[in-house]
Amino acid sequence: MDEFREQIEYLERSANLSTSIQDVQTVIDQLTAMRAAIAAAPHSAPLTLAKNQVPIKDGLDRAQKNLLPIYKGLGKYSKSLDKKFKDKPLPSAENDALSSHPSLINRAIAMHLLREGQFDVASTFISEATKHPVQPEPTAGTPNPYLHESWEQDLANGTFDSQNLQQQFGEMYHILHELRTMRNLRPAIEWARNRSDVLEARGSNLEWELCQLQFICLFIGRDLHGVPIEGDESNGPLRAWAYARSEFGPFQNRYAKEVQQLMGAMAYAPNVLESPYRRYFYNDAAWEEVASSFTREFCSLLGLSADSPLYIAATAGAIALPTLLKLQNIMKEKRTEWTTQDELPVEIPLPPSYHFHSIFVCPVSKEQSTDANPPMMMPCGHVIAQESLDRISKGTRFKCPYCPGESQPKDARKVVL
Numbered sequence: 297m298d299e300f301r302e303q304i305e306y307l308e309r310s311a312n313l314s315t316s317i318q319d320v321q322t323v324i325d326q327l328t329a330m331r332a333a334i335a336a337a338p339h340s341a342p343l344t345l346a347k348n349q350v351p352i353k354d355g356l357d358r359a360q361k362n363l364l365p366i367y368k369g370l371g372k373y374s375k376s377l378d379k380k381f382k383d384k385p386l387p388s389a390e391n392d393a394l395s396s397h398p399s400l401i402n403r404a405i406a407m408h409l410l411r412e413g414q415f416d417v418a419s420t421f422i423s424e425a426t427k428h429p430v431q432p433e434p435t436a437g438t439p440n441p442y443l444h445e446s447w448e449q450d451l452a453n454g455t456f457d458s459q460n461l462q463q464q465f466g467e468m469y470h471i472l473h474e475l476r477t478m479r480n481l482r483p484a485i486e487w488a489r490n491r492s493d494v495l496e497a498r499g500s501n502l503e504w505e506l507c508q509l510q511f512i513c514l515f516i517g518r519d520l521h522g523v524p525i526e527g528d529e530s531n532g533p534l535r536a537w538a539y540a541r542s543e544f545g546p547f548q549n550r551y552a553k554e555v556q557q558l559m560g561a562m563a564y565a566p567n568v569l570e571s572p573y574r575r576y577f578y579n580d581a582a583w584e585e586v587a588s589s590f591t592r593e594f595c596s597l598l599g600l601s602a603d604s605p606l607y608i609a610a611t612a613g614a615i616a617l618p619t620l621l622k623l624q625n626i627m628k629e630k631r632t633e634w635t636t637q638d639e640l641p642v643e644i645p646l647p648p649s650y651h652f653h654s655i656f657v658c659p660v661s662k663e664q665s666t667d668a669n670p671p672m673m674m675p676c677g678h679v680i681a682q683e684s685l686d687r688i689s690k691g692t693r694f695k696c697p698y699c700p701g702e703s704q705p706k707d708a709r710k711v712v713l
């Protein structure tokens with residue numbers, strides 16, 4: 297990899313296009329001047345043309361000459377790419393699950409661009425993908441997309457509302473920018489306050505985390521917009537105290553212990569640095585923590601995961617690729633086939649953040665859940681598989697096998713893991 301870095305650095309340093317752009321600009325300037333001269337004095341046009349012939353030819357030659365190192369650098373770079381990857385063929389298309397679902401793939405790409413805040417690229421991509429729809433090429437052994445989710449239907453009907461999503465993500469990036477760069481908590485607090493019912497129902501601590509950080513900011517000498525107040529350090533604790541009195545009321549019950557701790561820190565106001573509360577007040581990571589907790593809540597209120605699924609899938613795929621290539625070679629040698637659908641014949645070790653606990657085993661039937669037999673949660677909170685529920689309830693009011701709770705089959709909700 298070092299070799300690539302060297303090559304890229306070399307290209308950036310010496311073989312950039314700025315000299316060539318300058319060369320071409322000089323020629324354009326000469327030509328423009330020549331046009332003006334001829335327009336002003338048409339009778340001397342042949343003379344003007346003759347006079348400029350040599351300088352313009354020289355200019356073009358210079359442009360050619362200055363492009364040489366760029367060609368050379370690119371050539372070297374592609375040679376080192378070839379050298380590095382010569383023995384690594386791409387996997388064959390035998391197990392291609394992608395070409396049967398081009399619209400889903402396009403949607404994943406569009407969503408990724410939108411949630412990364414690349415709105416221009418996303419809208420160009422969406423308009424091009426809509427103009428030139430790719431025909432699906434069904435491959436054997438690939439399941440069909442199930443049009444259950446509303447977005448899948450929207451996509452199939454061409455009513456996927458990217459404008460609305462773009463607006464939403466625009467708001468998210470604005471708030472994140474204020475948080476991370478400006479250290480201004482106000483927009484995030486406002487956003488959380490307007491949704492405090494939904495957030496509390498989700499068990500989210502976001503609003504409290506934001507207000508707690510606001511308290512700390514005031515305490516260490518920033519104003520409500522995150523701007524440091526010069527030469528006014530001693531008033532920080534007083535401002536924080538006033539803030540706590542006006543804002544902490546709604547948190548008293550749920551965060552009694554945390555509120556107490558912050559109040560306790562007031563006693564150490566002159567030297568918080570030496571106190572047991574130091575970690576609250578001098579913790580730069582706190583900003584990144586609230587930013588990622590905000591992103592998570594924002595995305596989940598939109599019904600999306602906090603990380604881009606495309607990014608996760610591509611990274612997991614890149615980790616799995618060497619193992620899959622090896623597997624393909626072994627299967628070719630032994631002339632065996634990979635028959636189990638939707639399941640890999642080998643274990644792929646992925647980092648812990650890529651484990652999604654997506655397996656549910658029904659405690660009644662001891663069977664693993666599937667798309668056709670999903671986990672269902674009864675109003676009492678216990679979860680069993682759909683088939684077990686059908687068997688136990690027989691379509692009428694029934695008792696939960698694990699508690700005295702009784703319910704109707706229609707009250708059970710599908711659990712998505």
Ligand SMILES: [Zn+2]
Pocket residue numbers: 674676677678696697698699700701
């Ligand atoms: Zn129960």
